[in-house]
Amino acid sequence: MFQGTGSDVGKSLIVAGLARALTTRGLSVRPFKPQNMSNNAAVTCDGGEIGRAQALQARAARVAPSVHMNPVLLKPQSEIGAQIVVQGRVHGTARAAEYQAIKPTLMPAVLESFARLKAEADVVLVEGAGSASEINLRAGDIANMGFARAADVPVVLIGDIDRGGVIASLVGTKAVLPPDDAAMIRGFLVNRFRGDPALFASGMAEIARRTGWEECGLIPYLSDAARLPAEDALGLSGPRPEKPGARIRIAVPILPRIANFDDLDPLDAEPSVEVVRVRPGQALPGDAALVILPGSKSTIADLADFRSQGWDIDLAAHVRRGGRVLGLCGGYQMLGRSIADPDGIEGPPGRVDGLGLIEVETVLAGAKRLVAVTGATADGVPFSAYEMHMGVTEGPGRARAFARIDGEGDEGAASADGLVCGTYAHGLFADDRQRAAWLARLGAGTSAVAYEAGVEAALDALAAHLERHVRIDRLLAIASV
Template identity: 55%
Template structure:
């Protein structure tokens, strides 16, 4: 069996490619098709662990869920995890193979195309249809040479492209028409039509805009998709979404989380943000952590020492220490856990620049970075209540010290994490713990909050995926769009 495939590319980043790919995956699944997601190259510090031990972007894990599949490394064969502004860890087929300067990667990324095609061909042999997500925009023609993420992949694999424009950002006509203008004609010929995303109001008001785009590009429009509320209940992969103001719930328990410069897996916060009894606030750089916070959470980071320095530059170290001394609660997850200790040493630079630094000293533990990276799904039990927790680990480093004698979790018979003597300072390497409903409710109650006994995070995600699919199906000519999918090797008809 060789699957048909369709690729979604965008006029820019954050135009909705990830969620629309998830929506099309769920629609295909509901139509009885065996569907799989695929993103040739992703750049994100939000990663998901696969059962095989590898990691992929979390957007592809969500898309897999939409397909009814477990995460697999073939869904995202190349993942870049930024460590600094100019360097990223390169993950290929789920395995970290080292850090690479941006200029070096750009010069050699074409060498990875064969690895990308290996994954794509395995998926094409096992499914009916593959929904492919591009990265950034094909209009970035300065990046076209050796491209493996957009038109470079579409041309090599022979798959048609649907282009997405985000009207909420403004300039959608210029974005779509401009893309056609700057593309090489052979690349532009791969695009079979476009979608308008995130429209607010009456779509009929944009009929003239659609006509103008169609006339200037010769591409048909497959639909104008409204702003869908379901997207707010789905995990976001790009940290850019954290820059947008978010309404606070006004819940009785206030949780504050500093926005670190290389923050990773921040979707750990999503289940907490959905609780009606929680007021959750991301603290932007340049602002103090609110003094009235009940809990401060330090989330994961791709570069612990780098973000520890960033945290101190913001003065957040003083805020956190004062909060703890005043009896407040602090939780560190992964890199945040490491920061809570007395010392972090990374002599070989396996997690960023080499070096060592004192931590915040709130937990009596120390961390030594090692070359071995732990990546795996994990099941555990809360050491205090016995509540079952399903999550995953993605980290380098080994943390030891007296406070590990009071672990947060029992992980397959081994202790995991640490707690202070008064129990108010906690740290763990386990991501995704708050998605486990019983544990989340118990933890919130210990912190002085009230949890919604009727809220199931997993059920809410499934419901949001179905609502997303409903909204897209109602506004897009799905039959026409799906009819564009072709078996690999497709080439557009000349003229």
């Protein structure tokens, strides 16, 4: 099990890289994360949803993603509450304090899923959540030491030297953990090192001396890792490389409850495209060729935030100038005439006016739709994507469908002039055919990227990097493989 001294220390990518490295060695590998908190989710082949990081790890292991790879997924709907997904299905919602009482009841499902993966693999790579040193959350824990103890899984602790204080964070974790928990940790890794490794040799030795844990590797910073999807919204705040050759700008308002933001990654990879993430307090840029309203875990609340920033006024001006707008999932719902939540699925029951740019109305009701789809947009360009949403959207705008789904029929809607459209399909831009069509439509020329091939190449590069800098044979020995 790989736990961290904090969030965003690189646990997810290290597990993905090791999954690819061990799979290349000929081992059967499965990724596992007992509990994840993320609105970046993926649809599994068994008809559920898991954190997108675990789907990437499954891809690295060259296996299909399963709900058992992430049996508990928390999807924040507000600052204090989240939807609880258990083994791929919505289990309920809870405030943070309420969840502390609920989480011990979820351990049986977590252990059941772990046992399933153990039975079908040579090695299971387990990823912890947040920080191993959150002793205030230790009671009933299912994400870190609580799981490690219950499943009797040895732990390797990861620290991030790039953020500073890595010696203190690793040694301090040992200091605050109860002795029985600390005894589960067998080794440590230091991630994102820059410079001459010889200069930190004494630091590695001091960590080992003070903790009694085995040194398992000093991992240099790898720029190729930026080509892989980030696990959570922290990835939205990092610096973006400049693109002097960019021909068009695509603006994306960053809403507090943004979901499935990896829809943007393939556009980021295009040298001719500058994706501008518009933060609160900023205006939507007037020179954007396209504005994308992304998915949301709480559409009505995010729509209120959208209006509070004045972005509704900016968007109306963008449309008057002849600019294009694409709404994805929750963003599609916002573009309609109204959104109703009669049962209080996402918050207090009620109904609000939408942005009124497409003649549709949405009612948040019914079962959650989780499915992979194929089809073609109205201009005949094919795509593969997935849907992950609650709610039914109907109205005159549906007569101008965004796409046609194979075996199902029309999907999505558009405005009368076709400049504003919405769809429930996530992952559109990961399909090279669909992305190329959008770039041509926006005047950015042809696509210069084979996106999925690039992800595979990045996983291979990450695996090779870890083979060079991590004592993988020692990790296997610790795991008794």
